[in-house]
Every structure is written in C-alpha cells, then in structure tokens.
Amino acid sequence: MPEKKYKKYVISILCAFFILYGLSVVWVLTGYFCPKNDTFWVNHLYQKKEAYAQSIHEPKIVIVSGSSGLYGVSAEKIEQHFKIPTVNLSTHAGLRDYYYHRAKKTLRAGDLVILAPEYTQYFFDSSMSDVKSDYILNFDRSCLKNLPVAEQFQILKTYAHPWKIMRDGCLFFMKQKKGTLDTLCSSRVLNRNGDIVGGFGTKKYSIELISLMPGRFDPEKYGMKKFSGFIHWCETEGVQILVTWPGTPPLINTALNEPYSLFTDALMAFLSHSGVEILGQPKDFFMPESYMFDTIYHLNPEGIQFRTAKIIGLLESSPGFRTWRQRVAGEDGHVSQAGVTLVDTDVCYNGEMELAGDNNQVPGWRAFTGGNENPDGIAVPDNAEAHGGKHSLKLTNTSGGQVRWVGEKVALPAGIRKIHTGGWSKVENIEDSATYCINIKTFFKDGSFQWNTGGLFFSKGSHNWEQVQSVINFDKEVVAVQPFLILYSSVSGTAWFDDVFIRVQTAGKAGM
Template identity: 25%
Template structure:
C-alpha cells in the first residue's frame, strides 16, 4: 500500500511540475526565433497596408534571397510582397501565413523548396520553438493531438531556455533579420562583397557531391504534402486567388540528372503539382545554378543571380500566362 501511495504521489507531483513547466513555455520566446518573428511582422504588415490586388511570394528562404519583388511588380503591374522566410517552419505554417495576407484577386507565387513537397506535417524543432514562444493564435488553432506532438517534441534545451525566460532582444547583426530586409521583404546585403569567409566555406561544402539532396529517394518512401497542397488550392479557388507554382532556386548537382530516381522526381514535379489544380510554370532543371551563384546555402542566391533567376521566371510567366487577370 505504501508503495502505491508513494507511486501516485510521485506521479501527481511530476504531472504538476510538467504542467507548470509547460505553462511557463507558452508565450516565452527564445532568441533563436526572433529574426523569423521580426521578418514575418514586417512582411505581413506590408501586405496588410496594400488595399489593391497584389502579388505574394510564399515559400522558405530560397525566395527571400532569390526573387526580386520589384521585377515582379513591374511585370504584373501590381504591388508585390515577399512573404518567404524560413522553410524550416514547415509547409503548414508557411501556407497559414499566406492565408493571413491574401485577399480576393491576389496572385500567390509558390517557389516552394522541394523538401516542402515532401513535408509530412510532423512538427520539427523550429516550428515547435516558434509557435510555442511567439504565435498563440496558431497554437490555439492546433488540434489536441497536434499540441501533444509539439509538447512531446520539445527538446530539453528548449525547455531550459523557456524556464530561464531569456531577454527577447531585436536582431540587428548577422545575415538574417529585418535589418537586411527591404520594405517589401526581399533580402539585401547578399552580394559577393557581403560574403564572409564562413559563407564561402558553406557553399564549398554544399557543392560537395556528398551534400546532394536525395529527394527522389525520399519521395519513394514518404507520402509528402500533396493532400495539404490540394486543400490549399481549393481554398484559393474559393477565395478567388490565383496560385502559381514555380521552381525553387537550387545548387545543381550532377547526381540530380545522372540518378534515374532523382531525375524522375524533378521532372515529375510540374505535372504532380498541376494535378492539384495549381499551374506550374517552368522546369526545375532550368532553375538550378552553379555554386558561384549562391551566397551562404545551396538555396540562397547572391543578389546578381537573383536578378537572373527572376528574369527567367518572368519569361516563363509571360509565355504561359497562368492567371486570367493581370
């Protein structure tokens, strides 16, 4: 009897400590998520201030570095906001931000990283850290099962940081943050002259054949995000939005063409996306570039390469004209 009393007392005590610990985590932001928060605040506010139909660029950081919004504005003859921030947050969160910003008549450009097509929706450390600390509305929109996933997925370091309640200081140094975003959300200070030694070293590593992605292999084993993209497509049509998918910028590896599995993955993307009633403009291999085009990762173009990349996208858009309005 004493054993069971002690066992249940211990269980209740641990449960109370756990609940108290969780309570202290909600709304307690960590420094690692600050730049993403600031970036979204800038971009969503810029979108909100536009009363006329606009263009929204929705993706991870490949598009933050890789698309020149001013060129798209000139082509579409309407304001363009670059909502792209961080692919690590996952497809669901990225699309949720698009839903916040989009209004009837808008055009949504989706230069999604290929990893996002394979996103199974499971919460990773980045989205757990971000949502628990900084987005109570998104947290409240989650199902109980999803909340449990987030809680169980919290790394010990995140628990410790939350309990310590670190100072939430603005980011004003380094590559990432609003200090290097322009007023429409494009990355600045991303030219050759801005590269640090560690940036060049990171590109050299990314160019190694060992660092080539194996998305084709993954696609054979994973269900991916196709159903959730289909739901987003339906939502867009219901709200009279034009959604256009385009290739992401990516560092080219020989294995992407030499491997039958990898080549089929990239070649199949356009038709797979079109099957969801989302127009896909361009071919993935036409938007892969050599290492000297990139800034600090295999997805982040330098500013001069961004100009070339955007011009290629506009050429494809002009040829296909996937939206019935401009």
C-alpha cells in the first residue's frame, strides 16, 4: 500500500474513533441532564410512595417489586382488611437490585416486607441496565458516588454506544421532557398507598411467554446474590420478610411447564433452606388471559383485585404474618416506649402443636426426612400422643439418617440478648449414640448465627414425657430465632415432641 494511502487510511480510522468517542461523551453528558420517559415516571412513583411511607410512625407492611406489583396488587385493600398501614413501593423491574437498595430507606425495624420479584430478578448477571443507569445518573447521584468503581464504569458502558444516540434521539428529547413528564404523570393515577388506579387504557396482553423463562437456577448469579443480600439485611435490621410470586399467564400444559417447574422448585428449596417463608405456590398466581393488561407481568383492574384477594388469604394463614401481626397489635404485650415493664413472651409459633393443617401439614413446622431415594424416616403430626392438648410432632428414624422438624423463623424485637427455651419429648428405642435434642438457631444483628443445644438434649433409650430447658445469654443482639427438633440416629427409633417454647423478655405496659 502506498505510504500516502496508508496514512490517509490510518487518519480516517482515528477520526472515526474520535468522532464515535465524542458522540458517546455527548450521550453521557446529555443523559446526565436528561432522563428518559421511564426514569421520569419512576422518580414520580418514588416521590408519591415514599411520601406516604414517611408519614407512617408505626409498624407497616411494604410491598417491594417491579411493575408486577405496581400493576398487580392493591396495598389499599390490604390496609383496609388488616387495619395496618400498607405501602406499595413497587416501581420498575428494569431497576434490578436498585429497588432493594431503595426499599431500605423506607423500611424500619418492626416492619414487614412482602417481596415479590419478577422472575428476571433471579437470573440477571449484570449490575446495570438502561433504566437503572439512567435513574441513578439523574435522580440518585449519592448512590452513584457510593458505587464501586467497576459499577460506575458499567454505567458509562451502558450509555456509551453510538447506536443508542441515534435510537433515543436524546437531544430532541431534551426539548420535550417537560411536556412528556406532565403527560406521563397525569395519565397514570396513584392512590395514597402507591397503587396505580388509572391509565390502563385499552391495551391488550399479547406477549410471548418465552420471555418469562429464566432458565437454570443459579444461586451465584448477580441477581440472586443481591436478592439474598436483601433478605440478610432484613434479618439483621429486624424487618420481617415474606416472599411471594408475580402474577403471570398460566404456564401449565405448555412447552414451558418443565423448565418453569424446575426453576421454581429449585428457588423454593433455596428459600426454605434460608428460613424464608413463601406465600403460596407459583401456580397460585397463574392468571387467565382476561386478567392480563399489556405485559406478562401486568394485570388489569380485575386481575389486581383477584391477586390481592389471593395474597390476603395467604397472609391470613401465614405463620410468620400472624406472629408479626400479634406483635404489631400488642397482643403479646410489646410496647416500644418509656414507662414499661418486662414480660416473658413466647415467640415460638405453634409450639404447642395444636394448630392443624391439611395433608399432614403443621402450621409453623416443616418436616425434613429425605427424598424418595433416601427415605431417612417419617415426620408426621400425631393426635394419639401429646404432652398437653391433643397433638404432638412425631419423628421416626427408619434408616439411620437425619430426620427433623424445622420451626418457623421468627424476627425478634430490638435489643434481645437472652432467650429461655425448651420443650417436652418422649421416645422409644433410641440408642446412646443418637443426637436427640432441641436445637435453636439464633441469628445476630451482625449477620452471623449460632446453633444452641446446651441443656436441650433428652435422655436416650425409651421414656415417657421429659422436659428440657435452658436460659441462653448472648454477648450481641439476637434478631431472629428458629427451632429445630432433631433425631439423628444410626439405627431406627421414634420420638414425639410437644410444648416447645422460646421466651424472650419484651416490653409490656406498666401494671400489666
């Protein structure tokens, strides 16, 4: 190639590079001063929703999700039903993990959060999206400053693409943004609780179901790590958390049924292992097409009414919600102001085993006995043996494995550093080497946890009802507790458990 042509070729490439780079810089700068439609709308939502949340000075229910909650549940109806302040903090799934970050500003110790992420929240593997980048860049620059350097560069990378400049027409949008914002906010009406109650228009649902599918469950994905991190934050801050499912079109009897089931089964197992209570099954929230609005996650007013009624019914039967509601209503004597006395409160849900469920289910307790290929034993409620009342929990070890009942994980009031726990059990044919006890898992405010079995081992062999109990002191604050009833044995044997308690000292009104 002649030298002159070569130089001309190199100069052309360099000029093209700098032109594209300059356009990218212009795009970032204009983006910094010019949010898009979606982020205008998201900011408007947060202003309205957080204003109501900040006006509440008592424990509240907060619904956290993307637009599947905005177009999927009525916080107003939940508040009216339970007489507890309820905020719909749902905004936009494109914010990804930012809506967990934003929820932390609203949640306080003693609140209950209903977390209902879109399925995409569980499998995204990048820290940034267009909506999240644009929102942070324009409306939460304090968050921008606190992001790791790598994520700040991710924002730059999200913006710095010349094709986006041509696609979005940012410079033109700058001239139109005021009118666009006014149009958006006037066409979509929110009530006090943060529910959308207007602006549904005449759009019809016509979205491919395949866009819903997350594929293989992977707890190491960025999205799952942020989801788990938010759960951990709630536990350490004394916020009760319940997880439920978005409303979607029905997937049963479709080609997507198998991958969908594999994913949700794995997710439910993950949540159960983490001690998180789940409201309902995914299929409970499959919606007929007549209830869908304009996307796979958006419901019309009839669909919102249907899903809200379903959530209220699940809350009514939820052990975690009932325990939390009792504390909110003061039914256990908990008062959080001056002029109080300390009273013992049993926080173990259904420790007397008297609440019965269907199909051998016991409210507040889950049985772990191994799968079909490893049938370690049998765990069932028993109405023929009881220490007090009419029921107990029975464990039969049939193959020398590890069988147990796992109780409900319960968030505690602030300041707890001591628990008094115990229970009753009887046994038949347990060898001396067996592990046969009550085990209390305590979760601390610093994020750590501890297993506690001291003083909680029962006698071996065969015996009638025997009580164990222990007072356990801690050098740091306990934020949650969870009981385990254990029968680990190298041979077969049977044990019954009843009247399990976990007592903490909470504040009661003086003179009670």
